[in-house]
Amino acid sequence: MKMKNITVIGAGTMGNGIAHVLAQNNFNVKLVDISNDALENALKNISHNLDRMLAKKKISAEDKINTLNNITTYTNLNKAVNGVDLVIEAATENINLKLKIFKELDEICEKNTLLATNTSSISITKIASVTNRPDKVIGIHFMNPVPVMRLIEVIRGYLTTDEVTQKVMQMSNKLGKIAVEVNDYPGFVANRILMPMINESIETLSQGVAGVEEIDTVMILGMAHPMGPLHLADFIGLDVC
Numbered sequence: 001m002k003m004k005n006i007t008v009i010g011a012g013t014m015g016n017g018i019a020h021v022l023a024q025n026n027f028n029v030k031l032v033d034i035s036n037d038a039l040e041n042a043l044k045n046i047s048h049n050l051d052r053m054l055a056k057k058k059i060s061a062e063d064k065i066n067t068l069n070n071i072t073t074y075t076n077l078n079k080a081v082n083g084v085d086l087v088i089e090a091a092t093e094n095i096n097l098k099l100k101i102f103k104e105l106d107e108i109c110e111k112n113t114l115l116a117t118n119t120s121s122i123s124i125t126k127i128a129s130v131t132n133r134p135d136k137v138i139g140i141h142f143m144n145p146v147p148v149m150r151l152i153e154v155i156r157g158y159l160t161t162d163e164v165t166q167k168v169m170q171m172s173n174k175l176g177k178i179a180v181e182v183n184d185y186p187g188f189v190a191n192r193i194l195m196p197m198i199n200e201s202i203e204t205l206s207q208g209v210a211g212v213e214e215i216d217t218v219m220i221l222g223m224a225h226p227m228g229p230l231h232l233a234d235f236i237g238l239d240v241c
Contacts, residue, residue, distance in 0.1 A: 003114075003171050004028055005084040009077070009101065011035070014118055015090035016042035017146025020049060023070035024063070024147075025175050031073050032080035039073040046071070049147055081109050086171070088140055090118040093240060098122060099130050106131035114164055116140040121191050124157035124184045134159040138168055141188065144236075152177045157184050194232075198241055201229040 004027060008019045011033035019031045019042065033039050050064040059067075074080035081087055087109060089101055098117060105115055115137045117127055128137035139155030152172045156165055165181060172179035182189045201215055210218070216228020233241050 003085045003167060005086075006030070007032060007080050007084045007087045008090060009033075009080075009087065010090040010092075011038040011042035011073075012090070012092075014142060014144060014146065016045050017144065018088055018090055018118065018142055019071055020046045020067070021142075021146050021175050021177075024050075024059075024067045026066075027070065029071045030080045030084060031071055032075065032077055033073075034075060036075060039075070043068070043071070043073065053147075077104065078108050081105065081113065083110070084113060086114045086116060086168075088116045088118060093119060093121070095122050095126070098127055102127050102137070103130045106133060112136075114138065114167065116168065118142055121187055123186075124155050124160070128157045128159060135161045136164055138164055139184070139188070140168060140172070141190065143190075150176070150178050151190075152179045153188050153190055154179050154181050155184055155188050156181065195241065198229045198233045201233070205230065 006022055006027050007030040008015050008022070009032050011031055015031065019029045023029045031039065031042060047068060050059065050067060053059045054061060054064055087105055089098065091097055091101060098119065102115060109115065111133070115131065115133065117124065117139055118141060119139060120141055124137060124139040128134035131137060134157060137157055138160050139153065141153035141155060143149035143151050154165060154168050154172060169179045169181065180189070186192065187195060204210060204215055205212060212230050216231050219225045219228050227235065
């Protein structure tokens, strides 16, 4: 199966970023959200980001037009998943919501459609367990901001097949990303390592070892991190952390 038609569920920060990158690389994208306002804001945001790329001469005016033309918006999930090769769920990081979405997707999607989640921490195997196609469920963890960050964590559930994994790895490479295959353990790789570092940074601040700027400076200059862990925690959002 050649992947060409992809549905993205959720028009928030991650969803519109994923839709942007897919559309820019000539995939046909169906972006779906329950809110028309969210969809309109997503298209405005994508257009704004394309304008920034245009100003830096990274894309042409024709590229911008083609990218936007590759995106169709929907509020009806049934219509949005009709005839697609892959669905990428990028809804809020809430396990009950994701389980509900995947149960519904399994019922309304064609039997060969692959189902993916952009979760940064929830078990792929658990999400797959509410479907009748756990072999076709996979994690595709994009990093924020999606158009800029090159990494994608491709997370295999316990029953995800080699074939499905390879298809997703190949699609990720077509996006100009670096795809890294990982297994389904808490936090995968990125957050398994990142969150303890952020937590330890907060403890270091709390215990008065050093101030915010000092802690971040040590990690930026001493460990070659582009952003300090406390700054990064705020960027991610402490509620999400």
